[in-house]
Amino acid sequence: MNKIASVCVYGASSTQVAPVYREAAAELGRLLGERGLRVVNGAGNTGLMCAVSDAVLAAGGTVTGVIPHFMVEQDWCHKGLTELVEVGSMHERKQRMADLSDAAIALPGGCGTLEELLEVITWKQLGLYLNPIIILNTDGYFDPLLEMFRRAVSEHFMRPQHAALWAVASTPAEVVSLVYSEPRWDAEARKLALV
Numbered sequence: 001m002n003k004i005a006s007v008c009v010y011g012a013s014s015t016q017v018a019p020v021y022r023e024a025a026a027e028l029g030r031l032l033g034e035r036g037l038r039v040v041n042g043a044g045n046t047g048l049m050c051a052v053s054d055a056v057l058a059a060g061g062t063v064t065g066v067i068p069h070f071m072v073e074q075d076w077c078h079k080g081l082t083e084l085v086e087v088g089s090m091h092e093r094k095q096r097m098a099d100l101s102d103a104a105i106a107l108p109g110g111c112g113t114l115e116e117l118l119e120v121i122t123w124k125q126l127g128l129y130l131n132p133i134i135i136l137n138t139d140g141y142f143d144p145l146l147e148m149f150r151r152a153v154s155e156h157f158m159r160p161q162h163a164a165l166w167a168v169a170s171t172p173a174e175v176v177s178l179v180y181s182e183p184r185w186d187a188e189a190r191k192l193a194l195v
Contacts, residue, residue, distance in 0.1 A: 001180050002132065004102045006038040006064075010116040011048035011107035013076070021108050024138040025051040028105070028172035033059025035176070038082075040100045042093065043067035045078040048107050053078055066096045094119060103132040103179045108141040124165050125158075127190030132182035133166040134175050142168070159192055 009032075011025055025048040032039055033056035041049050043065025053063045062082040069086050071077060077084065087093050098104065098120060106117040123129035135142050146168065152158045167182050169175040 002102065002182070002184065004037060004179055006040055006101050007032060007179060008040045008097045008101035008104045008120075009049075009052050009107065010104070010109065010113045011041070011052060012109035012113055013042075013044045013047040013049055014110065015046050017047065017108070018139075020139050021048060021141070022051050024136065024172055025107055026055040028052060028107070028136065028175055029055025029061075030059045031172055031176050032056055033061030036061060038062045038064060038100075040064045040066065040097050042097070043071075043077050043081060043084060045076060048109065050078060052107070053081060057082070064100060066093050066100070068093055098123065098129055101131065103134065103182075104129070105134045105136060105175055105179070106142075107136050108138055114145070121165050124185050125162060125190075127185070127187040130185040130187060132179055132184070134178045134182070135166055135168045136172065136175050137168050137170055161189070161192055 029052040039052060039056045039061060041052060041063065044050055056063050064083040064085060065078055065081045066085045066087060067077050068089055072086060085096060087096055094116060104120050106113060120129055120133055124133060153160055153163055167178045169178055
């Protein structure tokens with residue numbers, strides 16, 4: 001079982017998504033908070049990011065938000081987090097979030113969330129991030145991306161072993177279980193990075 005103190009959660013900032021996504025995000029936040037885990041996220045004050053943060057805090061957990069200064073200037077920042085880390089750029093934000101986490105969880109989201117998920121998977125493939133990466137596939141949202149991953153493997157853009165870079169959960173409870181049970185990646189696996 002993994003020793004987990006802090007998890008990075010990527011998720012949408014949109015306020016227009018269906019309630020099923022917000023409910024799953026809040027449930028995940030509650031479960032993480034009840035375990036006393038620190039959640040690291042992008043410090044947003046809207047969407048699934050906010051739903052996770054509010055639920056973690058309500059359940060007694062802590063949230064560290066990492067946000068670029070320009071977003072603070074736009075007033076996109078959650079003002080009730082345990083800790084707020086301002087950084088200079090989006091690149092620095094993503095690196096800091098990964099550095100602070102023992103696992104990464106991706107909730108449904110748009111380009112930003114997808115980019116964060118794909119970058120951390122790439123880092124893991126290269127042996128730069130060794131922790132579990134869990135995709136919460138609420139309502140089948142990630143099905144097309146998961147099919148793209150399968151195609152990448154079947155057409156030899158990735159090795160079959162690379163399908164173990166991430167795990168997929170259909171419920172928040174399953175996410176929490178996988179965070180603790182998914183094996184850490186071996187840095188030596190970077191020898192497999194090239195296909």
